[in-house]
Amino acid sequence: MSYIIDRRLNAKKKSTVNRQRFLRRYKQHIKEAVDQAINDRSITDLERGGKVSIPRKDISEPIFHHGPGGITDRVYPGNREFAEGDEFKRPEQGGGGGSGQGKASNQGEGEDEFTFNISQDEFLDFMFEDLELPNLIRKELKDATSFETRRAGFSSHGSPDKLHIVRSLKAAYARRIALSGNRRDDIRALRKEIWALEKEAVTDDTTERLQALRAALLELEKSVKKLPFIDDFDLRYQNLVRLPIPSSKAVMICVMDVSGSMTQSIKDMAKRFFILLYLFLQRNYKQIELVFVRHHTLAKEVDEQEFFYSRETGGTIVSGALSLTADIIKSRYSPSEWNIYVAQASDGDNWDGDSSLCGDLLREKLLPLVQYFAYVEITTGPHQNLWYEYEGIKDQFSEQFAMQQITQPGDIYPVFRKLFEKRTEVNS
């Protein structure tokens, strides 16, 4: 007595809970891996998950078993050269003399790392946790693009409501013609013959022949009629495809101070800030270009690698970077085509006489062009002149300008808060 059951449509992902528990238990390890990945990867390269490695001994489940030593007697197959009483040196560990029974994973020692992948969602989750993003925002950031449905020709599969009647009937007609081609030729030939005969004089011979031909004709016509009028095969459906909604282009200009006072840990913090802005922009724009401008006393446009990882020393003049930014915008990113976002990170140092110059540059040259200008000051010390200068601007351009002091990653988010608020207003 047997029952055969199709379980393929049953709920999948039965192991999800267990998997999540595993991830939760090794959160610390995974976080380290995510941190490492953030530092290693480019800002634009967060679209995929990540590989996490955990030393096997940290996740092993201990049980009592025999350790090396003592006397063991084992039986092996495939003897070729040994005779009774042979003696030979013990092979190195991992050779043929290794223990035969038991799975290697239970033995724990000498194993490589336990490596597994986490998805992009999980990757971002771990990163956002660090940044203390509210849940709703996390979700918005993860749903990268929105789609719309468009027509794209016809297909032979689909749901009944998408059935295209004219196309289906055309296909049916074509099929009927195709399948009855030979017989139609025959019918035509028969008819011709019948007509020819009918024109001739009536004799017994011709009547007999006429009758035979007519019978054959009838038979053929019947078989042609047997072809189904419409068949599953003929059905045509409107084909719909999901296309990402094209949104306009954006450029994100990252400005960072790389003078001697900016340590690598400050830069890493700045990198998280830039990543978050990038993710946010990605949510809203189809195409994003990144421009990196770094400065000490001189400003220079560089690539991402150099931006984050090369070290410079020297004093700080911010205005150079701002005017370079303005030049880049003017020459390459016309505000009528591009949405321009500028993000500036610094430890707050600036040469004394320069700050008012910066204020002027922002007010006159930059802020009229850009969608948003975000400034983070990564420092634990007291504010310096640039901060006070910017505070004045903040009051003047509260719509476009945000600034925040950051001592830990959790402080980054408030900078974006206003930006999000603005977005939801526009959307609603």
Next chain:
Amino acid sequence: MSTSSPKLLSISSEWNFELLEAFDRELARIAKDFGLDTYPNQIEIITSEQMMDAYSSIGMPLNYNHWSFGKQFVETEQNYSRGRMGLAYEIVINSDPCIAYLMEENTLCMQALVIAHACYGHNSFFKGNYLFRTWTDASAIIDYLLFAKNYIRECEERHGVEEVEAILDSCHALMNYGVNRYKRPRPLTAAEERERQRSREAYMQQHLNELWNTIPKKEGPADAQQARYPVEPEENILYFIEKNAPLLESWQRELIRIVRKLAQYFYPQKQTQVMNEGWACFWHHTLLHQLYDEGRVDDGFMMEFLHSHSSVIYQPPFDHPHFSGINPYTLGYHMMQDIRRICENPTDEDREWFPQLAGSDWQASLDYAMRNFKDESFIQQYLSPKLIRDLKLFNIHDDAGLPVLKVKAIHNETGYQRIRETLAGQYNLGNREPNIQVYNVNIRGDRSLTLRHYMHNKQPLSSSSKEVLKHLHRLWGFDVRLESILPDGTVTKRYECPPSAELLEVICP
């Protein structure tokens, strides 16, 4: 014109449900002719993804949630997606009805093979073998798992996931020591207890001699003679903790019980791997050949079948890079075939070694072997000199005290007996797992628990034992000690949790 004869079940390699039913019907008929007694079958078709889920819940259709199953899943998924491992063609569960999972990717031939292997081979083994009959209740396991899953979920809601997880972690560490190896006697009823007490009293009364009471008793050192608790060492550590741990709450005891029950359920499988797989391979081979002989399947089908069959029972030699111990499928399958051969065509050697088998009815003899043995005794009883020669088995003696390994026996006249005994010993669970038992509880003092590891062949415990002891400490709640002792009673090593300064791994002379 098709050349296939009308008797053929199919000439395609694609399966569908009608064909599966047809194959199952035929195989059931043949299996019945061969006298296989099975539970009803429940054949379930699943996807590879569901197979991975099944893998990571120890093959059961449902199980409680625990991070270690997630770890297993993550690992399986990783290996599978990298192409480093294939998935099993089937999983079969010892339940009534017997549930077998078939992967949808299999070809028709594979499905037929798997049905023969799992639904008639394993199934009849589950129903017939004495260990399964003694220790598992096939009709109740699914319900019990459902109960366990719900109970543990409720515990998690009430006491928090972390609390529950901690207890389960500790239980899992001791899972191998949560089984009964022998049936306990049924507890006495109240009436029997009274009856016993009465007869004991009567006996005492008969032998009472007032004179003896006048002789003064010898004063011994009191604590040396102090009775141990438990009086007899207890090998089921989890059982002992469940019943005796001083501080556990009742839900925690229930969790221990659940893990213990599961360990007990899997206990027969661990001891019958060779037999179980051998039996199933023997029967898929026999059943499908019968199908072929009857003309129900064609040559192409058989070629595909034989290809799969021979890769399943392939045994790489000891120096092969893919060697990882003796393949239980190979050993089991050949032993089963060998029994049939000895019954049907015995040689003089077989008559000498197996006088009771030679010339007997093979079906009855094979059935007897399946029902009444486990791997260890099965090998001890049935491994023939011919098979030792065919597999070219040899025995390596590894004494850590010596610089060299020694070949003690090979496949020749003088070696057969020793190889048979050694191989049987290799499947003896008592040798494979360290023999650790509850020895004493200091019930009048600090309530510390002492375990004893009775060493076998001077094999020490591995370094993970300290971690296990921490888990034991969590369950017991008071100090836990573990002593490794030699057969002559000397203690070679002591472990303690929490470690005390002076006792930390003292090696006694």
